Amino acid sequence: MTRLSILTLALAAALGGCSLMPNYQRPDAPVPEAFPSTVAGDAKASAVADIGWRDFFADERLRELIALALANNRDLRVAVLNIEQSRAQYRIQGAALLPTVNASGGGSASRTPGDLSGSGQANTSHQYAATIGFSAYELD
Numbered sequence: 020m021t022r023l024s025i026l027t028l029a030l031a032a033a034l035g036g037c038s039l040m041p042n043y044q045r046p047d048a049p050v051p052e053a054f055p056s057t058v059a060g061d062a063k064a065s066a067v068a069d070i071g072w073r074d075f076f077a078d079e080r081l082r083e084l085i086a087l088a089l090a091n092n093r094d095l096r097v098a099v100l101n102i103e104q105s106r107a108q109y110r111i112q113g114a115a116l117l118p119t120v121n122a123s124g125g126g127s128a129s130r131t132p133g134d135l136s137g138s139g140q141a142n143t144s145h146q147y148a149a150t151i152g153f154s155a156y157e158l159d
Contacts, residue, residue, distance in 0.1 A: 118153055120151070120153055121152040122150070122151045124147075124148065124149040126146065128145045130144075131143075
């Protein structure tokens with residue numbers, strides 16, 4: 020390459036790195052800098068987990084918005100239903116800790132004609148059965 024082409028490439032690279040665009044200035048947000056809160060002297064010294072959400076948020080509009088979101092939140096409803104389902108499954112599993120009692124009964128009847136009986140008279144016999152069963156259970 021010639022000296023002129025190297026100089027041309029260097030000049031093109033240097034000019035390509037220049038930008039004539041002005042510096043971006045982010046516009047101010049249309050919200051206040053700090054969220055409205057209660058006066059510091061009004062707040063009691065307690066853990067945040069012990070404060071109800073209505074007491075935690077001081078702005079009435081925000082309280083209404085949160086209440087509306089909680090009332091119409093389908094994901095929250097599904098989560099609550101899943102918790103109830105899990106509790107029901109846990110109670111069903113807890114039933115296995117108690118002894119089970121099984122009871123059954125049955126009956127049958129048979130008739131023997133007089134031609135086949137030793138006495139020559141027809142004979143009707145009845146048989147009944149009843150069972151009660153307990154599962155193995157230890158009192159601990």
